[in-house]
Amino acid sequence: MLGRVNHVAIAVPDLAAATAAYRDTLGAVVSAAEALPEHGVTVVFVELPNTKVELLEPLGPQSPIAAFLEKNPSGGMHHICYEVSDIIAARDQMLAAGARVLGNGEPKTGAHGKPVLFLHPKDFFGTLIELEQV
Ligand SMILES: CC[C@@H](C(=O)O)C(=O)SCCNC(=O)CCNC(=O)[C@H](O)C(C)(C)COP(=O)(O)OP(=O)(O)OC[C@H]1O[C@@H](n2cnc3c(N)ncnc32)[C@H](O)[C@@H]1OP(=O)(O)O
Numbered sequence: 612m613l614g615r616v617n618h619v620a621i622a623v624p625d626l627a628a629a630t631a632a633y634r635d636t637l638g639a640v641v642s643a644a645e646a647l648p649e650h651g652v653t654v655v656f657v658e659l660p661n662t663k664v665e666l667l668e669p670l671g672p673q674s675p676i677a678a679f680l681e682k683n684p685s686g687g688m689h690h691i692c693y694e695v696s697d698i699i700a701a702r703d704q705m706l707a708a709g710a711r712v713l714g715n716g717e718p719k720t721g722a723h724g725k726p727v728l729f730l731h732p733k734d735f736f737g738t739l740i741e742l743e744q745v
Pocket residue numbers: 620647650652654665667675676678679682688689690692713714720721722723727729731732733737738739741
């Protein structure tokens with residue numbers, strides 16, 4: 612079911628500072644910041660030769676990363692995103708296996724304009740998984 616790693620996401624308390632560290636200290640190519648209110652985050656992508664790093668800052672009072680940052684105030688790895696070819700088939704395969712698909716189970720449009728779903732970290736060894744249809 613799983614294809615390539617699309618991105619690894621890091622939740623950060625200060626997106627401008629994190630972006631500057633990746634751009635100026637690590638010498639990476641970074642995108643402009645984009646607010647995604649429907650996901651409760653502002654995001655910057657770090658472009659790498661083989662994948663991307665997604666820097667996430669909370670946006671709004673209902674941000675899904677707010678509690679994570681309370682527990683990890685200096686930031687931390689938040690999720691890994693795998694590509695799938697058919698997100699509905701992947702969702703149904705996960706539900707049949709007893710894994711928890713987060714939200715209402717319907718894909719949302721992710722940062723790349725593609726359908727995404729999340730799987731509960733407690734069902735996958737403490738790692739939140741995002742599936743993105745490509
Ligand atoms: C930019 C758009 C998009 C893209 O296209 O790339 C994105 O990536 S959006 C990214 C942000 N969106 C999401 O994270 C949506 C899915 N997340 C959720 O639904 C929730 O955050 C959650 C994972 C269900 C957790 O919410 P909740 O149960 O309310 O939080 P708790 O703090 O109570 O956590 C319960 C339990 O799970 C542990 N936890 C929480 N988050 C993570 C995590 N990222 N990685 C690993 N473990 C996590 C948390 O520590 C709790 O464990 P215990 O303390 O042992 O109970």
